[in-house]
Amino acid sequence: MQTNSRAKTYAVVGVGGRSKFYTHAILKEHAATTRLVAICDINPIALELAMEDLGNLGANITAWHADEFDTMIATHRPDVVLVTSKDCTHDHYICRAMELGCDVITEKPMTIDAARCRRIIDTRRRTGRRCRVAFNYRYMPRSTRIKELLMEGAIGAITSVVFTYNLGLIHGPSYFNRWHAEMEQSGGLLVHKATHHFDLVNFWIGENPRSVFACGKRNYFTPAMAARMGLRNCGPRCSGCLEATLCPFYSNIRAKNPAPPGQRLAGDFDPHYYNDLCVFREAVNIPDTMHALVGYESGAMVNYNLVTFGDKEYMNITFHGTLGRLEARGETPFRIYPHNGPMYEVPVANAVGGHGGADPVLLEDLFGAAPPFDPCRRAADERAGAMSILIGIAANHSIATGRQMLIDDLVPGLDTPDHTVMPRITDDIEIAPVSAWIARRRHEADERRRKARLTQADSFTAPATLA
Numbered sequence: 001m002q003t004n005s006r007a008k009t010y011a012v013v014g015v016g017g018r019s020k021f022y023t024h025a026i027l028k029e030h031a032a033t034t035r036l037v038a039i040c041d042i043n044p045i046a047l048e049l050a051m052e053d054l055g056n057l058g059a060n061i062t063a064w065h066a067d068e069f070d071t072m073i074a075t076h077r078p079d080v081v082l083v084t085s086k087d088c089t090h091d092h093y094i095c096r097a098m099e100l101g102c103d104v105i106t107e108k109p110m111t112i113d114a115a116r117c118r119r120i121i122d123t124r125r126r127t128g129r130r131c132r133v134a135f136n137y138r139y140m141p142r143s144t145r146i147k148e149l150l151m152e153g154a155i156g157a158i159t160s161v162v163f164t165y166n167l168g169l170i171h172g173p174s175y176f177n178r179w180h181a182e183m184e185q186s187g188g189l190l191v192h193k194a195t196h197h198f199d200l201v202n203f204w205i206g207e208n209p210r211s212v213f214a215c216g217k218r219n220y221f222t223p224a225m226a227a228r229m230g231l232r233n234c235g236p237r238c239s240g241c242l243e244a245t246l247c248p249f250y251s252n253i254r255a256k257n258p259a260p261p262g263q264r265l266a267g268d269f270d271p272h273y274y275n276d277l278c279v280f281r282e283a284v285n286i287p288d289t290m291h292a293l294v295g296y297e298s299g300a301m302v303n304y305n306l307v308t309f310g311d312k313e314y315m316n317i318t319f320h321g322t323l324g325r326l327e328a329r330g331e332t333p334f335r336i337y338p339h340n341g342p343m344y345e346v347p348v349a350n351a352v353g354g355h356g357g358a359d360p361v362l363l364e365d366l367f368g369a370a371p372p373f374d375p376c377r378r379a380a381d382e383r384a385g386a387m388s389i390l391i392g393i394a395a396n397h398s399i400a401t402g403r404q405m406l407i408d409d410l411v412p413g414l415d416t417p418d419h420t421v422m423p424r425i426t427d428d429i430e431i432a433p434v435s436a437w438i439a440r441r442r443h444e445a446d447e448r449r450r451k452a453r454l455t456q457a458d459s460f461t462a463p464a465t466l467a
C-alpha cells in the first residue's frame with residue numbers, strides 16, 4: 001500500500017487502456033514521489049476493472065463516477081489531475097480541475113476543436129494553474145536526437161519538411177473499430193493522431209504554424225469498399241458479424257482482452273464505447289487519407305501525409321535546411337547531406353522501454369523528484385498543446401471548405417510555446433565552405449564532361465582507324 005504522505009497526489013480521470021501507463025508508474029517506479037488517491041470514469045465497469053487492477057498493485061484509492069468529479073476533487077484535494085479520458089471530454093476536465101485549484105497533466109490531443117482550445121487557454125490564464133501535455137513522441141531517442149542535430153545547426157535553418165506517416169493494416173483499422181472514427185469524439189486523425197506529428201515538427205523547428213491547407217478523404221474504410229471486397233452482410237460490430245470469417249479487419253476483442261469467460265469487458269457496457277465496431281460502417285465520418293501543407297512564421301513549410309491502410313507502419317521525414325538535408329527514415333541511421341561535404345550517417349541508440357523508448361524518459365520528467373536539465377525543452381504545456389492541435393483543426397476546416405486557414409483566425413493571440421533557440425532563415429550563412437563545395441562539384445562536373453567529350457571523339461575516329 002502507498003504511504004508516502006509528502007508525495008505529490010494524483011487523481012486520474014478516464015481509466016481505459018492509456019491510464020495504466022501513468023497509474024502503474026505512480027504505484028511502482030515513482031512511488032517515492034507520487035501518490036494515487038482517486039480514479040474517475042463514466043463507465044462503472046471500467047472503474048471496477050481498474051480498481052481490481054490497481055488494488056493488485058497495492059493502491060488505496062477511491063473510485064468516482066464522472067458525475068462526481070467535483071466531489072472527488074473536494075474530497076481528495078489532489079495536487080494534479082491526470083486526464084486520460086476520451087478526447088472530446090479533455091477540455092471539460094482540464095478546465096474544471098484548474099478551476100478547482102489543481103494542476104493538470106493531459107494526454108494528447110489537448111482537445112479537439114478551436115472553441116474548446118480557446119476555453120482551455122483562457123482558463124489556464126485566469127487560474128494560473130499549470131497544464132502539461134504529455135507529448136511522449138518528443139521523448140523518443142530518435143526525436144530527441146533530431147532536435148539536437150537541428151539545434152547544433154547540422155543543416156542550418158529549416159526551410160522545408162516532408163513528413164510521411166503510414167499506419168499499417170493492424171494499427172490503422174484499429175482507429176476505425178472505435179470512437180476515434182467519429183469526428184465529434186476525436187477530431188479525426190488529423191487531430192487525434194497527427195497532433196503527435198505536428199507537435200514534433202513545431203518542436204523540431206522551434207516555430208509557430210501560421211497557415212494550413214489540406215485535402216482528406218474517406219477512400220478505403222467505406223461501405224462501398226466492403227462491397228468491392230465481397231463483404232455484403234457486415235454487421236454493426238465484429239461480434240456477431242456474418243462476415244467474421246472473411247473480413248480482413250475482423251476484430252476479436254475477447255482475444256485481445258483475455259477476460260474470464262462470462263466477465264464483461266469495459267467496452268461491452270456502453271453502446272458508445274464498443275471497440276469492435278465495423279470499420280466500414282456508415283457512421284465513420286473521418287478521412288482515412290490526409291495531406292496537409294503547413295506554413296510557418298519563419299517561412300518554413302511542411303508537407304504532411306497520413307495514410308491509415310499502409311502495407312507497413314513507418315515514419316519518414318526529410319528536412320531541408322539552408323546548409324543541407326537530413327533524412328530520417330524508419331529505424332535506420334539518420335543521413336545528413338551537407339552542402340559543404342560528403343554525406344554522413346548518425347546512428348541512434350537503440351530504444352529501451354515502451355513507445356520507442358519514450359515512456360521511461362517521459363515518466364521521469366513528469367514524476368521524478370528532480371528531472372535532469374533538458375536542453376531540448378521537451379516538457380510541453382498548453383501553448384504547445386494548442387499549436388499542434390490547431391494545425392489538425394485548421395486542416396479539418398480546410399478539407400470542409402476547400403480554403404486555406406490561418407491559425408490566428410481560429411484562436412487569436414496565442415502565446416508562443418517555450419521553443420529552444422534554433423538557427424534562423426535570416427541568420428548569416430558562412431559562405432566560404434559552401435562556395436568551396438560548389439567549386440569542387442563544378443570541377444567534378446567539368447571533368448566528367450571533358451572525359452565524355454574524349455570518349456565521343458575516340459568513338460568518332462574509330463572507324464577511320466579501322467579503315
Ligand SMILES: NC(=O)c1ccc[n+]([C@@H]2O[C@H](COP(=O)([O-])OP(=O)(O)OC[C@H]3O[C@@H](n4cnc5c(N)ncnc54)[C@H](O)[C@@H]3O)[C@@H](O)[C@H]2O)c1
Nearest residue numbers: 014015016017018041042043046066084085086089107108
Ligand atoms: N500518447 C499516446 O501515445 C497515447 C496512446 C493511447 C491513448 N492516448 C490518449 O489517451 C486517452 C485515452 O485513450 P485510451 O486508449 O485509454 O482510450 P479508452 O477508450 O481505452 O479509455 C478512455 C476512458 O475514458 C472514459 N470516458 C469516456 N468518456 C468519459 C467521460 N465523459 N468522463 C470520464 N471518463 C470518460 C472511458 O469510459 C474509458 O474508460 C485519449 O485521449 C488518447 O488520445 C495517448
